[in-house]
Amino acid sequence: MPFLPALWSHGLRTVGEYDWAIVSSHLFAHQARVTGVAPDRQFTYVHTPARYLWNPELDARGSTMLARAGSPVLRSVDRRRAQGLRHVAANSRFVQQRIRDTWGIDAQVINPPVGVERLAAVADWASVLDERDRAVLEALPADFVLGASRFVPYKRLDVVIDAGRASGRPVVLAGDGPDAERLRALAAESRVEVHFVCTPSDAMLAALLQRAAVYVFPPVEDFGILPVEALALGTPVVANAEGGARDSVQEGTSGTLLHDLADSTLAAAVDGAVRLDPAACRARAAAFSTERFQREIAEWTGIPVGGQTG
Structure with missing residues (x-):
């Protein structure tokens, strides 16, 4: 970690000469300086400042003794170099505020592209599953609460189990990862029916999302695809x-928002969400299309997508 700032600030000097650059930044990539590119021709798209430096409560890597010892110096370097950026975009309003709080600079928001066109192109994802996946899907209970992600603690899939129990609905957890054993133990102890679909294919995940009564997304994420x-x-x-x-989740239109994790809150949130209009949900998703992202990037940089510099 102590060598990352030097790597990003000097490591791109051998890539060649360019007229302009877009830097997609996670952790320290925003510190990159591309040879020959003037500061006003470099655009930095930020997914998040390094959470283990600035928000260790959200990233356990920042809680180690070594990280705590080195963080003050690295935060100072990180902030100073970020303040030299001319054009910064954040992938969400949440990250925009984090940039303001950590680096002391303003960024505009350009949400990431999501493949909504691909998903909407298939009317019934169950119809494109192979025989094995279709059998798994049809064996699941109706009106289930879905949680889908990597099985790691910060994704809070335990809250999905709680949401199913509180609302009286069965639960499906899709994914895999190191937290699987703990989640299975929690499921066995809970008073709700829980099914696991491990390492689902893209088509299977789409079918689960389409079949679910509601998708529950409890973690604190930078955006959320x-x-x-x-x-x-x-x-x-x-x-x-x-x-x-x-x-993306608008209260009372495309979903409901959790301000705490009490059983009564979870039950009300699930019950409120399942009554929402599917057409309104699809309309909300359309605002995050790939075409929209390309258009906003072009407007931000002044360079048409696929175009050439002058």
Whole structure:
């Protein structure tokens, strides 16, 4: 970690000569300086400032003794170099505020592209599943609450189990990862029916999102692609009120927002979400299309997508 700032600030000097650059930044990539590119021709698209430096409560890597010892110096370097940027965009309003709080600069918001067109092109994703996946899908209960992500603690899939129990609905958890054993133990102890669909294919995940009564998204994320994919398939979303999912999940239109995790809150959120209009969910998802992203990037940089510099 101590060498990353030097790597990004000097490591791109051998890539060649260019007229302009877009830097897609996670952690320290915003510190990159591309040879021959004037500062006003470099555009930095920020997914998040380094969470383990600035928000260690959201990233356990920042809680180690070594990280705590080195963070003050690295934060100072990170902030100073970010303040030299001329054009900065954030992938959500949540990240925009984080940039303002950590680096002391303003950024415009350009939400990421989501493949809503691909999802909307298939009327019934169950119809394109192979025989094995179709059998798994048809064996699941109706009107289930869905959680889908990597099985890691910060994704808070335990909250999805709680949401199913609180609302009296069965739960499906789709994904895989190191937290699988703990989640299975929680499911066995809960008073709700829980089914696991491990390592689903893209088509299977789309079918699950389409078949679910509601998709529950509890983590604090920078943006959240899966909530938009659920909306594109007409499925309402219950999301954490803190985080980037607030850009796509509109209370009472495309979903509901969780301000706490009490059983009564979870039950009300699920019950409210399932009554929402699928057409309104799909309409909301359309605002995050790839075409929209390309248009906004072109407007931001002044360079048409696929165009040439002068």
